[in-house]
Amino acid sequence: MTTVARVVLDSPLPQLDRLFDYRVPSELEDDCVPGVRVKVPLRTGARMSDAYVVEVVSEGDWPGELSQVEEVLSPAPVLAPEIWTLARAVADRAAGVASDVLRLAVPTRQVRAEKAWLARDTAWSPPSVEPVPVTGYADGVLEALLAAHGRAAVDAVPHPVDLGSAEEPVWVPGWAATLAQAASHVVAREQSAVLAVPDFRDVADLERALLAVLPTERVVRFDAKQTNGQRAKALLQARTHAVVAIGNRTAVFAPATELGLIAMWDDGDASFVEPRAPYVHTRDVALVRTAQSAAALLFLAHARSTDVQRLVELHWLQEVAPYRVPTPKVIPTAQQASAEGFAAQARIPSTAWRAAREASQHGPVLVQVANPGFGTGLVCADCGERAHCRVCGGPLGTPHRNATPQCRFCGALAVGFRCPTCGGGKLKPVGQGAQRTADELGRAFPGTRIVVADGSRPLDEVPARPAVVVATRGAEPSVPGGYACVLLLDGERLLAREGLRVQEDVLRFWTNAAAKGAPGAEVYLVGIGGRLATAMATWRLDVPAHDELADRRELHFPPAVxxxxxxxxxxxxxxxxxxxxxxxxxxxxxxxxxxxxxxxxxxxxxxxxxxxxxxxxxxxxxxxxxxxxxxxxxxxxxxxxxxxxxxxxxxxxxxxxxxx
The missing domain is CATH 3.30.70.120 (Alpha-Beta Plaits)
Known part of the structure; x- marks a missing residue:
């Protein structure tokens, strides 16, 4: 009887996106099992291609003579059957190639990790897990949903939560606490959970929350900061026993034994869009995998995306909101002139400035701004013409007050700049970035420590001591217990951009920053009125998503279509x-x-x-x-x-x- 391996080639060519049959020689039959990597001839024996074995059958579909598998690269089955099924479905949904999806799911071969996994003690089992009650919601609502393999859009708890003890507190964001507690119920039933978050800060927060309620052996990371060896080790570990797989967009492809939960935090974040073919969104992969596995599905956010809102209005997702949890005290404030000169330069109205000054005596104050650097751009001091790079034509900027101007696109230094319009050689900044705001706040808050956090100066956490933290959107560091006060500046500038998702993106920026405040902390939304300000003040963040989706339906724009x-x-x-x-x-x-x-x-x-x-x-x-x-x-x-x-x-x- 002939043994035939059906393989998927590691090739991006769409015409090769199907299974191919190869005869398995007798000496390779023991190692040639579904999931292993093999080498197979392609058209001629001199041309070899890497491939994954999808299934092994006794007879193939091809009636003629079959080429044979050349080599089994490793007996470690790195491609789980459910991941192949997922990759095939995702590729078909996106009109793409399955091998492109597999490159996201399976790291390149790592011999050391595979040998260690093959030599493991198969009799060892990880510690058992006791479920932790999910706090912040009506008693048992999320636990019942997980047990019934339900699907829900969950409004996150909008303040930090302590998962530790009085002697050793462990402060994490409210959403991270909810995911960790939900995962404990899944793992307690010896099922796995897959949790996807946007970036490395969120991974660190979620890992800290999980380790507060689960043994270390039950938590596996899949994120962009890992080496291929670490990813390969995590992949094989996830195939061994029930774990919680966490990471960014590739985590949703993590293999799992008895998958019980798929969850995403802040699915509207642009980091979830895969920049490589077939360009799938992590949310779409989660939806496909949920349909295949019948696992529970949770989308957590403060301001839900229009995509999730569409599923809610179709009654495909259940709505779950916190119960008797204090929401941020958001105060919309007009962009009025302040009585304090330096505070006026920093764009802070008098009421917000007084509240922030008082709060800064007791703890840190968060000031969110739109742009990094000293200014948003540079213009000629004589004629006001916008300054551009002589190399690529990009805009010039400065990271701080006395820095040499450089291009924001290519990084070239603009030494000896001359204005092409008037010939002037002096530049002046326009707009206010994080550094310029920090300089002005240093004068408005004399004697107070000023901290800047942005893409070039990332900070995960600042201590709960008096300080003013100036951060760009998405770069706000955490504070144990939360900020004493939050100021949201540059709202008009953020909303002035053109784009289909500007409003929901800006709401995410604001709500995620507001949720970093301590329970009861005041949040000042500066210079914004209308329905967005009302939604923030009442913390009814489903209303803008509903209205936005209705507008998209009329225009036939996504996600309505x-x-x-x-x-x-x-x-x-x-x-x-x-x-x-x-x-x-x-x-x-x-x-x-x-x-x-x-x-x-x-x-x-x-x-x-x-x-x-x-x-x-x-x-x-x-x-x-x-x-x-x-x-x-x-x-x-x-x-x-x-x-x-x-x-x-x-x-x-x-x-x-x-x-x-």
Whole structure:
């Protein structure tokens, strides 16, 4: 009887995105099992390709002679069956290639990690776990939802929570405490949990919360800061026993024994958009995996995304809100002139300045600003013309008051700058970044320690001592027990950007910063009025999401519908649009020329379609990509060579709607 291995090739070519049959020689039958890495010949014996074994059968579908597996690279099964099923479904949903998804899920081979896993003590088992009650919500509501494998949009507890003891406190964000307590119930049943968060600060907060309620052996990290060896070790450990896998967007691909929970914190964060093909959003992967595994699903946020709001309004997600938990005391404040000169320069109204000055005597005060650096830009001191880099044309800026101006894009120093308009050689800053705000607050708060936190000076935590912390959005450090007061500046500047998700992004920035305050701390929202200010003041953050989604439905914009971006030659894009036929919703946007594309004459069209037509649209567009990728062109002399791809497809692409 012939043993046949069905493998998926490690190739990005869409025409090779299927399973191939190879005969397994007798000497490899013991090691050639589903999940292992192998080498197989491709077309000729001299050309080898890496592959993963998906299944082993007694007979293949091909009636002729099969090529044989050349080598089993390692007997460690690194590709779990459920991860292959997930990768296949995600690729099909995004009109992509399964091997591209597997590159996100499985790190490159690490011999040392595989040998250590193969030599492990299989009789060892991790410590048992006692479930911890989920605090902040009505008694038993989340526990019952987890037991029933339910799905929910959960409003996070909006203040820090202590998971330690009186002798050794462990302060974590409210959302991290909720996820850790929920995970303890899942692991106590010897099931695994997968928890995805946006960035390294969130991973650190969540890990600290988990280690307060779970043994170390039950927590496994999957994040961008790990080496390939650490990721490989974590992957194999997750296949051994029930664990909580945490990390950023790749964590959702972590293998799991008896998956019981998938959860995401702040799914609207742009960090969850995968920048590599097939460009899937972590939220979409979580939805696909939930459907395949029947695990419980939780989306935690302070201000939920319109995507989650859509699922709530379809009654696919249950709404869960904190019960008898104090919400931040948000005070919308007009951008009025302050009685204190230095505070006025720092854009702080008198009421907010007085509250912050009093709070700074007892603990740290958080001031959130829009931009890092000293100013938002530089202009000629003589004519006011905006200053640009002589190398790439990008805007010039300064990280602090006396720094040499440099380009924000390429980093080139603007030494000896001369204005091309008037010839002037002096520059002056415009706008106020984090450093300039910190300088002015240092004068407004004499004798108070000033701390700056931004992308170039990241801080995870500051002590609970009097200080003023000036931070850009998303870079706010944590404080044990929370900030004594929070000031949210530059709201008008944040809302002035053009883009489809500006409002929900700004709400996330504000609410995530406000939730870092201690229970009862005052939060001043400066210079903002209208429905956003009302939503913040009442902490009814579902209302803006509902209103925004209603507007998107009228305009046929995502997430009310799905979108596909088609980029390529005018002929290829037009043919792909015609192939879709009646599967679209609303008129096609474009084609329009793509500026800056490497191929001249490139155009882009945006196609909108209902969710019910997703499988049809993805299959049609992938067929078009394969057809054009397989085409050949005739060169002078009669030679035939494969043509460069003339069509690129990206489903659920947020880039055309972000900022113009």
């Amino acid at each position: 799905r979108v596909a971006t088609l980029t390529g030659t005018d002929e290829a894009v037009t043919a792909a649009v015609e192939a879709l036929g009646d599967a679209t919703a609303g008129p096609v946007l474009g084609p329009v020329p793509v500026e800056g594309d490497a191929v001249p004459g490139t155009v882009r069209a945006i196609v909108r379609f209902p969710y019910a037509h997703g499988a049809e649209v993805a299959a049609t567009l992938k067929a078009e990509v394969i057809r054009r990728s397989s085409a050949r062109r005739v060169l002078p002399g009669g030679n035939r060579r494969r043509a460069a791809p003339s069509l690129r497809v990206r489903l659920d692409d947020a880039e055309p709607f972000t900022e113009v």
